[in-house]
Amino acid sequence: MPSSSRDPSFTETTLIRSALAAIGVLAAVIYAWGITVRPVHNYYASAVRSMAGSWRAFVFGGFDPQGSISIDKIPGAFWLQALSVRAFGFHDWSVALPSVLEAVATVLVLYKVVRRWAGPAAGLLAALVMALTPIAAALAKAQIADTLLTLLLVCAAGAWQRSVLDDKPLWPCAVWIGLAFHVKMVQAWLVLPVFALCYLVFARRRLGRLFVAGGVVLAVSSVWVVITLLTPAADRPYIDATSDNNPLSMVLGYNAASRFRGGNGWRDLLSEHTFVQIGWMYPICLLAVVLGLLWTRERSGYAMWGMWLAVHLLAFGFGQFRHAYYVVVLAPAVAALTGAGLVLFWRERARRPWLLPMAVLVSAGWALALPHRSLTAAVAVLALFAVLALLAARSSRLVALGAVVGLVAVLITPTAWTLSTDQAVAKANAANPSVGAKPRKPHLLSKEDRSLLDYVQRGSGNARYVLAVDGAGPAATLISQAGASVLPMGGFSAKTPFPTASEFRSLIHTGQLRYVQGEVKKPAKTVAQKNVAWAAEHCPQVRPHLYDCAGK
Structure with missing residues (x-):
């Protein structure tokens, strides 16, 4: 028997690695279970399918196969999903696979981060708590961006920790945050005051590296926005959720400033449904932060993870807390403080x-x-x-x-x-994945959808679009389930002013669009409703709410 096998340190290392491997396998089984039957999120699945079929749609996050209009977010969270679909074809499991891998990676990376700060036992406990966090498991099977956001921010925490504890440069932390910005935009920046303040308190070299890191965060975060701004509007999708086709309006307006108008954040954040997603360990976390700062020399980790929790809770409380799954970003802090706290106790x-x-x-x-x-x-x-x-x-x-x-x-x-x-x-709710959420019936192609699609495809010939509809909702099933080239007028909310009346009529006059579907609203308030009203007035109705505008 080799001498190394009798070395206690060798045995301890083997046990730790075996325990970590077991936790990783446990997480993989829990997270991957049922991904072949997990219903996809129709809106995001449509974008992923479109992005997998077109590099133009891939880069800009095109919602429809023609890349006419984007999704209402930077598409970073869906690039890996689109690549998976491009490699394996469009299936429920190929869409969900990247999220499963991201969730498992988060468990393993968190172990490494906590081990470096509080030791291997604390790292293993943190990894175990992360693997067994209800909302992490619910979200791992879904398409939602928050799983990848959480992984990238944990990587940023690891880079920040290396800078503080090992006197390493801070800019790698900034790169991870910039990448996270492409996943969830301004929400990724919530860790900036956490890292900056704790760095000033605990790091040896302070302002110079902090300023450099700030510049790197801004530069990396701006990549997609700059590329989109420099690309002529005719060569990219219209930016959804904007009235001016400007990505800055979508990123800083619709997905940032508007989220703090009339929010019910505290009510929803403290609701019974949200608490069961992640709230089980809050007492241990609070005790760990207080006693860790008072009794240990490893204060940087307790301070950073404690501020991570506090800043996110405040942001969610004062903003529009729309979905319970937002709290998954709290999970690394909860797990890290639980692991380190229990070892401290x-x-x-x-x-x-x-x-x-x-x-x-x-x-x-x-x-x-x-x-x-x-x-x-x-x-x-x-x-x-x-x-x-x-x-x-x-x-x-x-x-x-x-x-x-x-x-x-x-x-x-x-x-x-x-x-x-x-x-x-x-039976999971693909639009709002969480533990205990009311199930939502998956949007699959019905007989009526198939009949409609067969009808418009036969009549459209080589037209660019087989159908125009009022809003992304009616288009999503036809795109995600059949890959049909449907024009989603008005985008996600059906209120985005695209296509304009002149653009809409030009598509019809040039033979790029023949059929228009939608219910006539009086008075028509949105651009999409006005386009439907025009079609109803000028084109014969060939099916309920379906108008044939050939030759118009």
Whole structure:
């Protein structure tokens, strides 16, 4: 037997790697379970299918196969999905695969970040908590951008940590944040005050590197916007959610400033449904931040992750908290503080034997007090046994057993919620993925949709579009499920002024568009409604709400 196999440090390293591998496999199984039957998000799936078929649509995030209008976001979150579809074809699993890989990568990267700061045991616990966070599991199977956002921000946290602890340059952290901006835009910048303030407090070299990093963040974040601004409007899609076809309006207006108008953030953030996504570990996190700053020398991690939590909670509370899945970006901070906190409490057991039992008791009580609680008896029994074992035992083995049982008591309820995402995966709400969300019927091609599509495809010949519809909603199923070249007038909200009346009539006059579908609204308030009204007035109705504008 080689001598290295008898080395305690070698054995410890092997055990740690084995434990990390087991956590990674666990996360992969939970996250990947059911992706072949997970319903896709029709709006984003349409864009992904269009982007997979056209490099023009790929670069600019074209919603329809012709790349006529973009989605209402920078398309960074969907580039990997489009590449997956381009490689494997359009399937539910090929659309979801990148999100699964991103979620598993987040677990593994978080281990590395926390290990560097608080040690391997804390890293393993953080990875385990992240893997068993309900909203992370629900979102891993979905198309939503927040999974990739979370991964990139965890990578940024790792780069920030290397700069602070190892005196490395700060600009790699800025690059990760800039990449994250292409996924979720201004939300990616919420970590900037966190990293900047903590860097000023804990880093050896301060203002110079901080200014350089700020410039790098702005430069990397601006890449897609600059490319879009420099591209002639005729050579790219119209930018959705804007009235001026300007990407800055979409990024800084529709997706930033407008999110702080008339929001009900605190109400939704503190709702019962949102709490069960991630709120199980809040008491441990709070205790970890306070005691970690008071008792340890590794204060930078406690300060950074604590501020990460605080800044995001404040932003969500004062803004429009539209979807429960937004809180997934809190998960790395919750997991990191939980892992580091539990290890800290364990190390303090000789001087403060009451600390770890108190943390278990408070966390178990919190879980029992939260709405939608489950496994009540199991949590109570496990917590009681753990507390008694930790307080009364003289045997080190019994103390260790008490710690393990306490960990199970803390994690058993969120784990149950996490596993529930696999049980209901086929009925999941693709538009608002979260644990306990009401299922939404998947938008599949109906007989009426197929009949309509067959009809307009036969009559359209080689026309650029087989159909124009009022809004992206009616177009999404036809594009995502059939790849049909449909013109979504008005974009996502049906209110974007595209195409204009002259552009719309030009498409008809030049034979690029024959059929128009939509319900006539009086008075017509949007550009799309006015185009439908024109078609109803000038073109014969050949089917309910379908107008044939050939030769007009």
